[in-house]
Every structure is written in C-alpha cells, then in structure tokens.
Amino acid sequence: MSTASRVMDLPEERAWKLPSRGRVGMLSLIIGESALFTIFVVAYIFYIGKSLTGPTPAQVLEVPILGTICLLSSSFTIWRSEHAIEHGRMRAFAGWLAATILLGLIFMAGTAIEWHKLIVHDGLTIRTNLFGTTFYSLVGLHATHVVLGLSMLSVVLVLALLDRFPASQSERFAVIALYWHFVDVVWVVVFTVVYVIGR
Amino acid sequence: MSNLQSDLPMPIQGTLESEKARRSRSTALLEWLQGWLVTVDHKRLGILYILYSIFFLLVAGAEAIFIRIQLAIPNNHFLTAEVYNRFFTMHGTTMVFLVGMPILFGFANYVVPLQIGARDMAFPRLNALSFWLTAFGGMLLYFSFLGGGLYGAGNAPDVGWFAYAPLTARTFSPGNATDYWALALIVSGFGTLGTAVNIIATIFSMRCRGMTLMRMPLFTWLYLVVSGLTLVTITPLTAAQFMLLIDRYLGGHFFDTQAGGSALVWVHFFWIFGHPEVYVLVLPAFAIANEIIPVFSRKAIFGYPAMVAASVGIMFVSLGVWAHHMFTVGMTSVTNAFFVLSTMLVGIPTGIKIFNWIATIWGGRVRFQTPMLFCLGFLYQFLIAGLTGIMLSVAPMDWQLHNSYFVIAHFHYVLVGAIVFCIFAGLYYWYPKATGRMMSERLGKWHFWLFVIGFHITFDTMHFLGILGMPRSIYTYQPDRGWNTLNLIVSVGGFIQGIAVLIFAYNFIVSYFKGDVAGDDPWDAWTLEWTTSSPPPVYNFAEEPEVRSRRPLWDLKHPYDTDWEYEG
Numbered sequence: 029m030s031t032a033s034r035v036m037d038l039p040e041e042r043a044w045k046l047p048s049r050g051r052v053g054m055l056s057l058i059i060g061e062s063a064l065f066t067i068f069v070v071a072y073i074f075y076i077g078k079s080l081t082g083p084t085p086a087q088v089l090e091v092p093i094l095g096t097i098c099l100l101s102s103s104f105t106i107w108r109s110e111h112a113i114e115h116g117r118m119r120a121f122a123g124w125l126a127a128t129i130l131l132g133l134i135f136m137a138g139t140a141i142e143w144h145k146l147i148v149h150d151g152l153t154i155r156t157n158l159f160g161t162t163f164y165s166l167v168g169l170h171a172t173h174v175v176l177g178l179s180m181l182s183v184v185l186v187l188a189l190l191d192r193f194p195a196s197q198s199e200r201f202a203v204i205a206l207y208w209h210f211v212d213v214v215w216v217v218v219f220t221v222v223y224v225i226g227r
Numbered sequence: 228m229s230n231l232q233s234d235l236p237m238p239i240q241g242t243l244e245s246e247k248a249r250r251s252r253s254t255a256l257l258e259w260l261q262g263w264l265v266t267v268d269h270k271r272l273g274i275l276y277i278l279y280s281i282f283f284l285l286v287a288g289a290e291a292i293f294i295r296i297q298l299a300i301p302n303n304h305f306l307t308a309e310v311y312n313r314f315f316t317m318h319g320t321t322m323v324f325l326v327g328m329p330i331l332f333g334f335a336n337y338v339v340p341l342q343i344g345a346r347d348m349a350f351p352r353l354n355a356l357s358f359w360l361t362a363f364g365g366m367l368l369y370f371s372f373l374g375g376g377l378y379g380a381g382n383a384p385d386v387g388w389f390a391y392a393p394l395t396a397r398t399f400s401p402g403n404a405t406d407y408w409a410l411a412l413i414v415s416g417f418g419t420l421g422t423a424v425n426i427i428a429t430i431f432s433m434r435c436r437g438m439t440l441m442r443m444p445l446f447t448w449l450y451l452v453v454s455g456l457t458l459v460t461i462t463p464l465t466a467a468q469f470m471l472l473i474d475r476y477l478g479g480h481f482f483d484t485q486a487g488g489s490a491l492v493w494v495h496f497f498w499i500f501g502h503p504e505v506y507v508l509v510l511p512a513f514a515i516a517n518e519i520i521p522v523f524s525r526k527a528i529f530g531y532p533a534m535v536a537a538s539v540g541i542m543f544v545s546l547g548v549w550a551h552h553m554f555t556v557g558m559t560s561v562t563n564a565f566f567v568l569s570t571m572l573v574g575i576p577t578g579i580k581i582f583n584w585i586a587t588i589w590g591g592r593v594r595f596q597t598p599m600l601f602c603l604g605f606l607y608q609f610l611i612a613g614l615t616g617i618m619l620s621v622a623p624m625d626w627q628l629h630n631s632y633f634v635i636a637h638f639h640y641v642l643v644g645a646i647v648f649c650i651f652a653g654l655y656y657w658y659p660k661a662t663g664r665m666m667s668e669r670l671g672k673w674h675f676w677l678f679v680i681g682f683h684i685t686f687d688t689m690h691f692l693g694i695l696g697m698p699r700s701i702y703t704y705q706p707d708r709g710w711n712t713l714n715l716i717v718s719v720g721g722f723i724q725g726i727a728v729l730i731f732a733y734n735f736i737v738s739y740f741k742g743d744v745a746g747d748d749p750w751d752a753w754t755l756e757w758t759t760s761s762p763p764p765v766y767n768f769a770e771e772p773e774v775r776s777r778r779p780l781w782d783l784k785h786p787y788d789t790d791w792e793y794e795g
C-alpha cells in the first residue's frame with residue numbers, strides 16, 4: 029500500500045461509521061428464519077403428490093387472490109409510512125401504518141375463511157394425509173409470522189396514537205418494517221409452492 | 228440494574244460504609260445473588276454460560292464413565308439395555324447442546340466485546356434472555372429423568388442424539404421422553420439463535436475506532452463466521468423438531484412411513500443441521516488457538532488473510548457435505564460421488580489453517596505453559612482426526628466403517644481431542660482476566676498430561692475396535708468377539724481422563740481463592756482485553772480505545788516498533 033493511502037487510513041482522518049445494530053440484528057434473524065422456512069418448503073415440495081388418500085390440492089385449494097394482493101400491497105403502505113416518519117410527518121405515518129395493519133388483517137381473515145372451509149367442508153385436517161400435514165404446517169408457520177408482525181405494528185400504532193412514538197424512533201420502525209417485508213417475501217415463495225406448483 | 232451499582236469500582240465514599248453496617252449478611256447474599264440473576268452484563272453472562280457448561284461437562288462425563296463401566300467387560304449387567312440407551316443419548320445430547328455450544332458462546336460473550344473495545348454486546352437484554360433460554364432448555368432435558376416417565380413407558384430420551392425416524396414415532400417411543408428431547412432443544416435453540424444474532428450485530432456495529440474488519444483479532448473473526456453459520460444451522464434442526472412434534476402430538480405424517488411419509492427425510496434434515504453443527508463447535512476452538520498460539524510463540528499469527536479466507540471457505544463448504552453421514556442408506560452413485568468430493572474439499576482450507584499454525588510456531592520462542600500445551604495437543608489431534616475424516620469420506624470405506632467404533636473414535640478425536648482441548652486452553656488463558664488470579668501451573672500440567680495420556684489410551688484404541696467390527700450403541704457384547712482387552716483399555720483411559728478433569732475442577736475452584744494475583748496482562752499478550760484491569764470494570768474501558776493495527780497492545784508496548792507501520 030502506498031504511503032498516501034496509509035495516511036488516509038489513519039483513524040483520525042476518517043469518520044468512524046458502523047452500520048446500525050438494529051438492522052444488522054434483524055438481517056441476521058431474517059437469514060436464520062429463511063433457513064427455517066427453507067426446510068418446511070423443501071418438505072412441502074418433496075411430499076407433493078405423495079399422499080396415499082385424498083383430498084388432493086387440486087380438489088380443495090382455491091387461489092387466495094384477494095389475501096395475496098392485500099399482503100403484497102402492505103409492503104407498499106409500510107414503505108410509505110417509513111418514509112413519513114423519516115420526514116417527521118406523524119399523521120401520515122400513523123395513517124399508512126393503520127392501512128398496513130388493516131391489509132394484514134384482511135389477509136389473516138382470508139386464511140381463517142380458507143381453513144374453515146377446508147376443515148369443515150372438505151374434511152381436510154393436519155392428520156388427514158401428507159398434504160394436510162405439510163399444508164397446515166407451512167401456511168401456519170407463515171401465518172404465525174404475520175400475526176407476530178401485526179402485533180409489533182399494532183403496538184407501534186397504539187404508541188403513535190398516544191404520541192409516544194416520536195420521529196426520532198424512525199430507525200426502530202425501519203427495523204420492524206424490514207421484518208414485515210421479509211414476511212411478504214416469504215409469502216411469495218409459499219404462494220408459488222402451495223398454490224401454483226403444488227396444485 | 229443493581230448489579231451495576233455493586234460493580235462500580237469507586238463507590239461514593241461514606242454512603243456505602245454506613246449502609247454496609249446496617250445490612251445483614253443474608254441480605255448482602257441475596258443482593259449478590261440477585262445481581263447475578265438479573266445481570267445483563269456480557270462478562271457476567273459469559274461467566275454464567277461457562278459455569279453452566281462446566282457443570283454439565285461433569286454430568287455428561289459421569290454418564291460416559293457409566294457407559295465405559297458397562298462396556299469394560301463382556302456380558303456385563305452394570306446397566307440394563309434401556310438405561311444404557313438413555314445414557315448414551317443423554318451423553319451425546321448434553322455434550323453437544325449443553326456443554327459445547329454454551330461454553331463456546333460463553334467465551335464469545337466474555338471476550339468479543341473486550342477484544343473489539345466495546346462497552347457491551349449489541350443487545351444486552353437479548354443476551355440475558357438467550358442465556359436463560361439455554362439454561363431452561365438444559366433443565367428441561369434433565370427434568371425428563373423425573374417427568375418423562377410419569378405418563379407412560381420410557382424415562383430420559385433414549386433415541387440417540389440424532390433421534391432417527393421412525394424410532395421417534397409415538398408407536399415406537401411412547402411416553403414423553405422424546406418430547407423432552409425435542410422441546411428442550413427447541414428452547415435452547417432459540418437461545419442459540421438469539422446469541423448468534425447478538426454476536427453478529429456486536430461485531431458489525433460495536434467496534435471501537437480504527438478497528439476495521441481486517442484489523443479484528445482472528446478470535447473475533449471466527450466468531451463472526453461461526454455465528455453466521457449458526458443462523459442457518461440451528462434453524463433447520465428447530466424446523467425438523469417442529470415437524471416431529473407435529474407428528475407426535477397432532478397426528479401429522481412427516482416421518483410416518485405408513486402414510487407415505489419418509490423416514491429418510493428426517494435423516495437428511497438432521498444432518499443438514501448435524502454436519503454444519505460440528506463446524507459450529509470446532510470453529511470457536513480454532514478461534515481460541517488463534518489467540519493462544521501466537522502469544523505463546525511470541526510471534527504474530529502467520530497468514531492472517533489466509534486464515535480469514537479459510538474460515539469463510541470452511542463455512543460455505545460445510546453446508547454442502549451433510550450426506551457423508553448417509554452413504555449406507557443407499558443413495559445414487561452420483562450423489563455419493565458428490566458428497567465424497569465435497570467432503571474431501573473441506574480438507575483444503577483446514578490444511579491451510581494447520582500449516583499457518585505450524586508456521587506461527589516455527590522459529591518462535593515457544594513458552595510451554597498450560598494453555599499452549601493444550602493447543603499443541605489440539606494441533607496434533609486435529610490433524611489425525613481430519614485424516615480419519617478423509618478416510619470416512621470415501622464411500623466404500625464408509626460402508627465398512629459406518630456406525631462402528633471407528634466413527635466414534637473419529638468424532639471424539641475432534642470433539643475431545645480438538646474442541647475440549649481448546650476449551651481447556653481458553654479457560655487457562657482467560658481465567659486470570661475474569662477472576663484476577665492465575666490458575667495453578669503445577670496442577671495445570673498434571674491436568675494436561677493425565678488428560679492427554681487418558682485421551683490417547685481411550686480414543687486411539689477405539690479405532691482398532693471399529694476396524695475389528697464393533698458397532699456403536701450396543702450395550703454389551705459376547706466374550707468370543709476378540710474385543711475384550713481393547714474395551715478394557717478404552718475404559719481405563721476414560722477413568723484417567725475423569726481424574727484429570729477432577730483435578731481441573733479442583734484447580735478452577737481453589738485458584739479463585741488462593742491463586743497468584745494476575746495483574747492486567749499476565750501473558751504479555753497483544754489484544755485489547757489485556758489493556759483493562761483483571762477483572763475488568765463494568766464499563767470495560769475508562770475511555771474508548773482506538774486501534775491502528777491487529778495488535779494494539781503491542782503498539783502500546785513498543786511505540787518505536789509499531790505494527791501499523793508494516794501491516795498493509
């Protein structure tokens with residue numbers, strides 16, 4: 029290395045900036061969670077068509093178009109609300125956040141209706157056959173993550189409405205938003221595997 | 228936050244004195260206890276992790292002794308077959324999850340923030356949560372001895388540390404023992420995940436000024452790698468255990484061959500976790516050796532960038548070799564060939580490391596103190612273990628040796644000969660920093676020599692038993708198989724190691740009260756943890772350090788011959 033560049037390297041001469049620990053932590057968690065989902069997805073794919081008895085996916089599954097649209101657009105609304113809090117527009121922040129939660133709730137309602145139909149009408153439970161086992165596990169695992177994300181967002185919303193979530197917390201909110209985006213991306217994979225490939 | 232107050236080195240004069248007089252002994256004790264229970268300080272949590280693991284090391288060691296008593300002579304009835312199965316299951320599970328992982332994370336907790344000049348971990352409360360989850364997992368596992376039998380047959384888990392399906396199905400494992408196995412590991416797995424996230428965030432976001440990634444001590448580097456690997460290693464096990472519990476409690480069919488499920492899927496999932504897991508255990512051992520070998524050879528580590536690259540390389544390769552545990556299940560020859568080659572590939576970065584360590588020692592003024600002795604043992608034994616690993620990676624050879632004592636010998640050479648040796652080295656090395664006192668060198672040498680002799684008597688011999696065809700996990704054998712003498716020798720070696728560990732435990736406790744006062748830097752070392760007092764104050768460093776090279780303390784000690792003038 030030349031002398032000039034070594035002088036540049038001296039710590040005094042350069043601002044010392046490190047990535048935010050919240051983001052690094054959340055990204056690490058996301059990597060770990062991805063491995064968890066990967067195992068469930070692999071199991072799902074491996075067991076496609078291996079059930080010994082019915083019902084089969086083709087007979088009972090309907091593509092959850094509305095829920096999917098809602099969940100995916102919630103990535104947009106939460107991005108808007110991130111943007112708002114960064115610029116200190118707290119009303120807009122709360123508004124977009126509420127929209128995000130609403131969209132998430134519609135998604136969950138869709139899942140509830142779907143499961144009700146499958147269990148009561150089609151008689152498909154987790155013990156019926158391999159399809160039931162893998163379907164409820166994978167979709168359920170994802171739904172658990174949605175519920176977790178919704179809980180975090182709701183806490184933030186309540187705090188924001190009470191004026192307890194100042195704009196200075198935008199970094200924290202960005203970390204939660206990162207998680208929410210991850211939950212969305214996972215749904216794209218689950219949707220593809222369960223409703224496109226597996227049906 | 229009471230721990231903060233009690234740890235402050237300079238209490239406000241007067242206030243404490245009058246309070247102390249009023250306070251009775253028992254409240255003082257309670258406050259001391261509470262200070263440890265609610266602590267979020269990385270040093271205290273590190274110590275808790277290590278004490279917890281040493282406790283379980285003794286427990287699982289005792290289980291091993293029982294196993295060896297049973298196998299010492301043919302047709303023995305010291306343990307019944309059922310109890311024997313529980314003991315080898317609990318021995319393996321304990322050693323991997325309650326000794327290996329927590330003690331290595333204990334080292335990380337204690338040392339990493341000090342080495343990077345930080346005040347604490349990135350998320351101190353998550354850190355405490357992770358420890359207590361891990362601790363709860365351990366208690367849950369051992370509670371199975373009492374609670375596992377209440378509702379049916381069985382007691383402690385008895386399905387092996389790998390818990391192969393379909394043995395774990397309700398039909399074949401009634402009662403709750405298997406559930407304790409899964410639940411305990413899921414809980415401690417969450418703790419492990421939390422710690423891995425925490426270490427990564429700490430290393431990326433908490434380094435002191437001037438500590439660029441390529442100036443980090445190799446110890447810290449390896450913990451970055453190992454935590455990254457942990458993220459994708461422990462979660463597949465958690466996933467598979469969720470599936471197992473779904474099968475057992477909700478009537479699912481993941482591993483139910485009667486309903487089209489596949490037992491083989493479990494085997495794959497387990498080893499997708501299991502093989503990287505062995506690297507999660509061995510990389511921290513490398514981390515410890517990377518600190519001790521240079522300091523005790525009085526030379527900077529040889530080939531720092533190559534060491535970093537080799538560690539990252541090992542991390543990636545280790546994710547693609549798991550099926551070398553499955554050559555005997557009958558995979559296609561293409562699959563076999565793939566896993567043979569990928570497994571052999573691991574030998575390259577591993578070999579680079581061994582050469583670098585030897586080059587570090589080469590021409591150095593080696594000080595043969597206890598930490599270094601254990602590291603030298605590690606070097607030799609890890610080399611042999613790697614070579615038997617390569618032997619096993621050859622599929623036809625493995626068809627012969629799989630599930631024999633040869634495999635047991637191979638992995639104990641790594642797990643004991645490399646990892647436990649490095650753990651002991653690290654304990655002797657950082658003990659003075661954590662307690663302010665030296666461990667006895669004389670007892671340390673006794674410990675080392677007894678342990679190394681016992682180790683070789685036991686595990687060298689096991690290779691021959693394996694080649695003679697003795698299978699693993701059998702509770703007894705007939706006298707006419709030609710295994711009698713060798714088994715007796717193995718058991719004798721086990722006892723010698725047991726005595727050595729007891730000497731260590733004695734040394735560990737007595738030195739705390741009677742050891743020589745250590746001072747800040749007893750080994751004349753070079754990394755930041757040795758610049759602060761022993762034990763360090765709660766806040767670690769009075770002012771945030773600033774570094775310009777990989778050996779900041781060397782720079783301080785030799786202002787006219789600093790490293791940063793040479794490091795590129």
Ligand code: HEM
Pocket residue numbers: 389505506508509551552570571573574577612613615616617619620621625628629630634637638641642
């Ligand atoms: C780095 C540290 C290592 C550790 C901690 C380790 C640990 C283990 C363990 C625990 C097992 C047996 C698991 C069981 O069946 O219960 C095992 C088996 C095996 N190891 Fe290693 N090992 C290490 C390095 C290596 C290396 C470097 C190689 C090859 C280059 C290797 C190749 C194998 C093979 C092929 C088996 C399967 C043997 C069989 O089950 O038939 N190992 N190892």
Ligand SMILES: [Cu+2]
Pocket residue numbers: 501502505548549551552
């Ligand atoms: Cu392996």
